[in-house]
Each structure stands twice: as structure tokens, then as C-alpha cells.
Amino acid sequence: MKAAVLYAYNEDMVIEDVSIAEPKDREVLVRILATGVCHSDLSAAKGKSRPRLPIILGHEASGIVERTGSAVSKVRKGDHVILSWAPNCGECFYCHKKLPTMCDTYGNAAGGGTLWDGTRRLASAEKPVNHFTCVSSFAEYAVVPETGCAKIADDIPFEVAALVGCAVTTGFGAVVNDARSEPGDVVGVIGVGGVGINAIHAAALAGAEAVVAIDINSEKEGVARSFGATHFLNSRTQDVVAEIKAINRGRGADRFIDCTGRPEAIALAYEGIRPGGAVISVGIAGKGEMVALPASTLPNTQKRIIGSNYGGGVPERDFERILGLYRVGKFDLDRQVGKRVGLDQINDAFRWLEQGVLARTLICFDN
Ligand SMILES: [Zn+2]
Ligand SMILES: [Zn+2]
Missing domain, CATH: 3.90.180.10 (Medium-chain alcohol dehydrogenases, catalytic domain)
Structure with missing residues (x-):
């Protein structure tokens, strides 16, 4: 072959x-x-x-x-x-x-x-x-x-099926299985790429009040919005933490999904969530890279950091859920x-x- x-x-x-x-x-x-x-x-x-x-x-x-x-x-x-x-x-x-x-x-x-x-x-x-x-x-x-x-099913296009095998399930599962996003949440998603657009799409589908897409490239705003983002922030030129607090009544996001794996993005997500909120770490950092966090805030803010691998669930079960939503036109x-x-x-x-x-x-x- x-x-x-x-x-x-x-x-x-x-x-x-x-x-x-x-x-x-x-x-x-x-x-x-x-x-x-x-x-x-x-x-x-x-x-x-x-x-x-x-x-x-x-x-x-x-x-x-x-x-x-x-x-x-x-x-x-x-x-x-x-x-x-x-x-x-x-x-x-x-x-x-x-x-x-x-x-x-x-x-x-x-x-x-x-x-x-x-x-x-x-x-x-x-x-x-x-x-x-x-x-x-x-x-x-x-x-x-x-x-x-x-x-x-035989009528699912092979190209669509292939994407479900990694990027789609990773982004969807991060929101549904690990963030356990609820209706009315404000969800931040850092990194508008193959995984990020699926996290955005899943958060919108899960009933988020606001889905805030964050990237260093403003050209990604259009695609982020087309998959359900309600806001777009450029982390190079805007104060993401201040903006997201303004969006959620001064509190910060309920959930933050980092799809970049960049240590500074994970730290930003931690700062940008409200007390009791969660950062879902999806993107993969380089070997040996470290994240610095204000340790004294961990107990008294009850913030959580959750690692998410392949959507954090049962991939085969999630393939079926995603393709079911695709079939009825809810997941693009x-x-x-x-x-x-x-x-x-x-x-x-x-x-x-x-x-x-x-x-x-x-x-x-x-x-
Ligand atoms: Zn992959
Ligand atoms: Zn085993």
C-alpha cells in the first residue's frame, strides 16, 4: 500500500x-x-x-x-x-x-x-x-x-466522520463532559482553531448566555461568530480579563476552555474565571513548560483546573451523540x-x- x-x-x-x-x-x-x-x-x-x-x-x-x-x-x-x-x-x-x-x-x-x-x-x-x-x-x-x-451509518460523509475522530470530539467533549457547561453560563474559549470552533459550537448548543472567543488573530472573528460565539476578543490588543468580567456582571466567566496549550493562556483563563469556575485545559503545551498561578487564591476562590483528553468522556459514545446532532442540523x-x-x-x-x-x-x- x-x-x-x-x-x-x-x-x-x-x-x-x-x-x-x-x-x-x-x-x-x-x-x-x-x-x-x-x-x-x-x-x-x-x-x-x-x-x-x-x-x-x-x-x-x-x-x-x-x-x-x-x-x-x-x-x-x-x-x-x-x-x-x-x-x-x-x-x-x-x-x-x-x-x-x-x-x-x-x-x-x-x-x-x-x-x-x-x-x-x-x-x-x-x-x-x-x-x-x-x-x-x-x-x-x-x-x-x-x-x-x-x-x-453509511450516509455520513467520510470527511465529516474523520473530523469527528479527533478535533470535533475533543472540543465538544471538553465543554459537555469536562466543563459541564450549563444553560446561562458565560464561556470563554481561547484559540479559534480546529478544536476551538467545536468548543464554541458546543457551548452555544449547551445554552450559554455568552460564548466569548479569544484569539491573537482578529481574522478569526467571523468564523468564531458563525459557530456560535457572541463576542470576540483579541488577546494581543484587548484586556481579556476586564472585558470578560464586564460581560458577566463583574464576575468573570463561569467556564474557560483553553485550546492553545500556551502557559500564558492557561494563566489568563484562571484569572478570567469567577470563583468556583473552572478552566478546562485542552491544548497541549510543549514538554517542560510550566504555568504560574497565584497559589494563595486556589483555596479561597475554589477555582478548578481540569485536564481534558479526547473530550474527557467515552469517545465512541460521543461520536454517536455528535453525529446525531449533525443529522438533525444542530451541529455543523x-x-x-x-x-x-x-x-x-x-x-x-x-x-x-x-x-x-x-x-x-x-x-x-x-x-
Ligand atoms: Zn488530533
Ligand atoms: Zn484499559
């Missing part, structure tokens, strides 16, 4: 023929139809998250089941699926604690660049190639754990689909993401 292999950080991926082994007992071979280019792929390619090399990146994807291992009962050939980048085993400490996105079995596999049994199905010129988050979708096919496949996913390109343009797609192009570029395999 054709795949994009990353051999060195900060270099272009190489499009080449890669062999893919048959799925084992509880694995599934999926023909990839669409895969988004996400910031986590970019961080990996830049060496920030330091995945093992060589590796096939890509973790936001959809496709059709091609073959199943002998013990697979969940999906069958021909099923349309979203791939989950945090498949869970159901049997470890965290799975029993109902924190499936923290699954130990998955964590060990993802860290080692393998599937669950510690081995790889990918090879180039007979040398093993690492898996990325048990997905590796920048390729025509992927072998994934059975629990990494979520069956969807069609407008999030940006340029469609072939695998041969993947390095360009990474550059567009770096340049801040907002709508998601999708690598599609039907052309």
Missing part, C-alpha cells in the same frame, strides 16, 4: 510502498477513505512529542472495514467506521475507573509505536515501521484494535471540511496547518 512515512523530525514525509500484515484475532484491517491533518500530527513531525521513528502518522480518520481478525465481533467487512485514537481494553485499572481515554494497554502501545500486543503490522523494505496512536492513517490501509473502530460539521487533497500533497497540508489555515485539510483516498 501507499503510505507517508516520517523518517526524521522536521523533514518531509516520504510517500512510498509499505507492507501491512494481516489483522490478528481482535484487530481490523480498514481501508482509509479520509484523514484529517491535526496539530498532534504536526507536533509529532516536529519532534515535540518525540514518537519513535520511522512512523506513519495520522490519527483522525474514517474508512471501510476490509477484513477482520478471527475473534472480532464488533464490526464486519463493509462497515463504515470512525477510527478512535484512544482504543481501550476494558480490563485495566483506568478502564475499570471509567476513564477509557487513560487506558494503560493503549498507553503502552502508543508509547512504543506498536499495537496492543507490542508488535507492528507495518514495514518498509522489510524494516518495521511504527504505529501512531494505534491508527497510522496517512496510508491506504490501517490495522487497528477492534475497539478502535466505531461503526457509523460540513463547514469544517476544508481542502481535499491526495496523499501526495501531505507535506503541503502540514505546511498549511502550520500557517494557520483554519478549515481542516483532509487527505482523501477516493481520487
